[in-house]
Amino acid sequence: MSFSTLRLEYDADLATLTFNRPDKRNAISRRMIEELLAALDEVEGSRGRVLILTGAGKAFCAGMDLEALKALAEESRHSLLESKGPQDALAHSSEAHLADSRRTASMFRRIYSFSKPVIAAVNGSAIAGGCGVATVCDYTLAVPGAKFGYTETRIGFIPALVSVFLVRQIGEKRARDLLLSGRLFDAEEARQIGLVNEVVPAERLMPRAQELATSLLEVSPTSLRHTKRLLADFSQKELDRELEVAIHANARIRSTADFGEGLSAFLEKRQPHWRGQ
16 A cells, blocks of 8 residues: 555565655644554554654654644634534534544554554654654654654643553653643653663664564564553553543643644744633
8 A cells, every 4th residue: 555644664574664744744644644544454464563663854753733733723613603503513613623633542542552563763853742652652762862742732732642641651740740841851861751762873773673673573473462462451441431531632622712822823933822711
């Protein structure tokens, strides 16, 4: 299958999936999510036994495509203004945001519960949703210059979906710091708090990812598959419940004035003027 936002390559039993929107710093669009889910299905049915995720260009992934998010928000706003039935328009708007939120949640959940080991080779900035992708992989390697951050609160958004996974990864106290402040942090701090397994020189990133993949290829594929399933089963019910709460929170925030202002300010490269609404 061919992809427009991704590049999928195989080398014997190793699959490498590259986010391929370098001009957009590999921002996650609706099309990218759809292609990513299709690519994961393809890898799952292939001879590939280990998957490496990385990014083309200077960034790993800059998070959600904010221009697309703004377009969806404006479309919903116009529907409300033009509709003769405000309640119907409001319901349609809510459904659109819920569907978009569920789509993103399905991406995180699919990577997290993928039946084969997933290695993130973070070649540059992993911000917001991109940081979320790095969080849900089994292993995360990063170059020293990589920047991480769950920056949603800085643009009037909410890091709802990734919070479900992050608290499990690093504990609530550390997660609160990163999620509430939206601050950026470097690869070494990410390693110290348990988000990154290894910090690797840029020229060694892909060779090291391939070495790690080779070590996993020496393990029984049946054992790996069953171990991953076991780990997923431990938290399946809690994840389902918490993700449902997060999906609704993610959708609700999009109707606030601060969300609209935050997106506009970011895209216009200016300071936001928060209204607290």
